[in-house]
Amino acid sequence: MSLNETGSVDDTPEEIRLSVSSLNKSFKGRGAVLSDVSMQIRCGEAVALIGGNGSGKSTLLRCCMRLIEPDNGEIIFLRQNVSSLNKPQLRSLRSRIGLVFQKHNLVPRLSVLTNVIHGAVWREGSMRTYRHYTAPDRVRREAMICLEKVGLPHLAESRADCLSGGESQRVAIARALMQRPDFIIADEPVASLDPKVGREVMELFIRLNREEKLTLLYVSHDLDHALDYSDRLIGMSGGRVVLDGVSRKFSKGDLNEIYR
Template identity: 40%
Template sequence: MQISVNHLSKKFSDGHAALENVSFSVNEGEHVTILGPNGAGKSTLIKTIVGLEKPTTGSIKIGDTELNNITTKKLQQVRKRIGFVFQNLNLVQNLSVFQNVLFGTMGRTKNFLSWWPQTASRYDRELTMRYLEDVGMEHSAKKRVDQLSGGQQQRVAIAKMMMQQPDIVIADEPIASLDPQAGEEIMHLLTSLIKQNHVTMVSVLHQLEVSKKYADRLIGLKDGKMVMDTSSYDTNTQHLNELYNKSAVLV
């Protein structure tokens, strides 16, 4: 599913302009990473893309659907197509890994029978195990989530997100709370899963090297303005450091 952002501006009620005239599109199956210092407007951009914030001016299109003036019901349908991965994991700590991943079906069906192991369809139970295998956690299916490390929990959260079978994945700082090695493993995993399933992804990351390695394209935001939009292969270190106000000579 394609995403297009057209001349998007967002001014909060206190007058603060968090986004100014931002335009770009993300092709189906493409992974775009948004970079920029704290307060640049990255999370606001992501929230606006998924309809959690309304643009002041400009528009967002997800697939064939314009989000401007959309009904709540239509917006819910669009959201079902979008999976989220955040820094704070959305898992129930005292339940099993299997149960948590199965809860991912909540993102696509309101039939509560499908949420529980005893009443879920065989298809969903098998899918749960398949995604647990994909994230390397199949041997921990019966463990409680609170027995796992942060990196393992993020793997479970990714399997849960995949249960929703999204067309788009939004990942706002998915590895911010992990050590560098676990973070890189998670990005490797997430990228291979979305590529295998032809899913479009927009992520926000702070790790420049990881971004260059796993994203197809990098977009730089600074003070709400888009200051960079390049293929990851063409991005040079100087460009990136300028985004963060660092001297290129020092790195």
């Protein structure tokens, strides 16, 4: 099954999938975390977001999903103004965006298959997706296809807390795919993985980006990954965007400047 068959991915290459304008966010005691942040991400792009600790990358991602409320500014995500959405509309928007976390955030005591099926929660809207044994066959089948895409169909019945770090992150990606997403956001997806597994996961992301035409925005501290697995780089420092351009035009030395 291709995600395109569902009609969820637009093939128009220039369509802007995410547009952030003059976004600001501050926290009590920490001051401004995001200052006048603006950026755009087009359909099918793979964009790496880089920057030092505390530069505002994760806050920016969470603001885009409205997991954190921004102070002001505009976010247009998949043609919807994120700030003006009511709760059901926001849930609907979130269901179209696969978010992959650094800590994977699987539900530990449940099976891999159940965790993947949770990706269909909004679409199915039924209690049957709480566990794999109550889910409809077509949902279970789709979850197995998503597990196949990440190379782990044999672990479907394993418990999520018995997986290695790499396997766990792949399951999190399968869960995101189960959402039939138009966009994937990954917040330091390989930070807790060893270099070999980290590279495998990044290759999986980029394969999904190329083959499934999934727009990808990920945060990385690994500059090699950022250069190798992205079309475009956005650099942040002190809550501001300080670099935005095509990846091949940058060297590792250029990127190191951001961390000074």
